[in-house]
Amino acid sequence: MYDAPAAVAAANDALWAGLRDRLRAAGLDGVPDRLTRGGSYADPWLHPRLLLAQTCGFPYVHHLRGRVRLVATPVYGFPGGTGAERRSVVVVAAGASFAHVADLRGARAAINDPGSNSGANLLAALVAPLAVDGRFFSSVTLAGGHRESLGAVATGRTDVAAIDSVTFGLLSAHAPEEVAGVRVLCETPGGPGLPLITRGAATDGEVAVLRQALADVVADPALAESRETLGLVGIEVLGDEDYGVLARYAAEAAARGYRELS
Incomplete structure (x- = not known):
């Protein structure tokens, strides 16, 4: 899920090599030489031979829970979280006059994907208490990715987006030009970060080997x-109970009449 820019992909390759050798030494079968890239990031999640993948917490609580096994949740050192909990950063154009969340009423929002926890669910949790008749933003544009959302805000095509704080941290460190045109207005509510998963049929022993x-x-x-x-x-x-907060955010927004980001 975090594989860009090039320096990040290279670091993922190095970590995978370390994992691969340890998993093989522990006797696991079917450990590939290299990471699988390309295609939809969701394609591997329910593959019957899945060894290890990272998913978003919102898809996990909505359609993966009970069908895959949680392995572990990475802890990142970037601002926007403590331990395995992560929040999204709400960004606006560097020169925009917005000072508070309430100032965003009627603004144009960009989201990476409607099924994204960091880009949509946490943003909805932030603004739902301020919605009137189920609306807060004047429009919501599907950008297709966090980097695309950043570009839309920086160039003025939209006014605001919620960006995964790990993505924002990685781009700030390794591609600062991609965040140069925006500023962080605030952070969203938090929840557990993106979990690493394996196939639902994995044994307790296999999960233990992966964790070790x-x-x-x-x-x-x-x-x-x-x-x-x-x-x-x-x-x-x-565990599942930790990720349940993400579903509760969506339920609480719906109870306020804010059933989808709008």
Whole structure:
């Protein structure tokens, strides 16, 4: 889920090599040489041979829970979260006059995907208490990705977007030109970050091997540079009850009459 720009992809490759070797040494079968890239990021989630993937928390609580197994949740050191909890940053154009969330009433919003927790669900949780007759923004545009949302705000095509704080941190560190035209207005409510998952048929033993290999990788001094590039500082093992807050945000917004981001 976090694989850009190029420096980040290279760091992911280095971490995967460390994981791959540990998983093979532990006796797991079907461990690939390289990470799978290309196609929809959602394609692997329900694949019967899935070994390890990262998903968004909102799809997890809505249609993956009970069909895949939670392995661990990465902990990132970027602003916008504590431990495995992450918040999104609400960005506006650098020169925009918005000072408070309430000032965004009637503004044009961009979202990366309507099923995104960071780009849509947490933004809805932020503005739902301020909605009137189920509306807050004048329009909502589907940008297709967080980087595209940033570009839409920076160039004035839209006024506001919620950006995953890990994405924002990675771009700030490795592609600062992509965030130069925006400023952070505030942060959304928080929730558990993007979990690593494996196939639903994985055994307890396989899940334990995956967790141990991840713990070893985040502690390996030889991989410190790659972890620093990714902002990765640890992992936490969370359960369904931890991710339930994301569904509650959507339910609370709907109870206020704010059933979809609008």
